[in-house]
Amino acid sequence: xxxxxxxxxxxxxxxxxxxxxxxxxxxxxxxxxxxxxxxxxxxxxxxxxxxxxxxxxxxxxxxxxxxxxxxxxxxxxxxxxxxxxxxxxxxxxxxxxxxxxxxxxxxxxxxxxxxxxxxxxxxxxxxxxxxxxxxxxxxxxxxxxxxxxxxxxxxxxx
Numbered sequence: 001x002x003x004x005x006x007x008x009x010x011x012x013x014x015x016x017x018x019x020x021x022x023x024x025x026x027x028x029x030x031x032x033x034x035x036x037x038x039x040x041x042x043x044x045x046x047x048x049x050x051x052x053x054x055x056x057x058x059x060x061x062x063x064x065x066x067x068x069x070x071x072x073x074x075x076x077x078x079x080x081x082x083x084x085x086x087x088x089x090x091x092x093x094x095x096x097x098x099x100x101x102x103x104x105x106x107x108x109x110x111x112x113x114x115x116x117x118x119x120x121x122x123x124x125x126x127x128x129x130x131x132x133x134x135x136x137x138x139x140x141x142x143x144x145x146x147x148x149x150x151x152x153x154x155x156x157x158x
Contacts, residue, residue: 028093030129031062035106035115036085039072046086049111053090056105062094068136069143079113091133 037049057064070087079085099117106115120129 028063028095030091030093030120030126031099032089032091032118032120032129032132033102033115034087034089034118035112036075036079036087038080038111038113039082039084039086041086041111045111049109050088052109053088053102053105053112056102057090057092057094057098060094060098060101062092062098064090064092066091066133066136066140068139082113085113089136091129091136 033053035053037046041049054064054067068089068091070089072084072086075083075085099119103115103117106112120126
């Protein structure tokens with residue numbers, strides 16, 4: 001009889017632990033996702049892939065803090081016979097359950113050749129994440145400013 005009671009208690013403790021893990025998955029954490037898109041795609045197709053990833057994040061409760069477009073770069077080694085790739089980084093806060101869904105979509109998408117998710121946990125890492133967000137925001141603002149005069153000069157010549 002004593003054995004049966006201890007067995008039942010053990011099962012309850014295990015259930016409690018499993019439930020606390022599930023609760024922690026809904027807690028928002030800071031993440032960085034970098035992914036590489038095939039270089040054979042057109043600009044519109046690359047933009048569609050990026051927008052698809054952003055929509056997956058937003059549908060699953062993520063708040064995008066900043067994005068950074070690295071553009072086309074040479075890979076350190078060929079991946080699927082591609083010497084180059086289009087790099088894109090997204091900084092966001094999201095519940096932990098989102099990462100499984102995001103990685104599942106990355107695995108099924110043949111146009112994304114590599115991806116990496118980074119979770120920032122302690123205060124020091126979160127401060128580093130905030131610095132990266134600020135730098136990414138400043139870099140994207142500079143790119144937008146540089147694109148505006150080029151568009152204006154194209155309109156003047158037309």
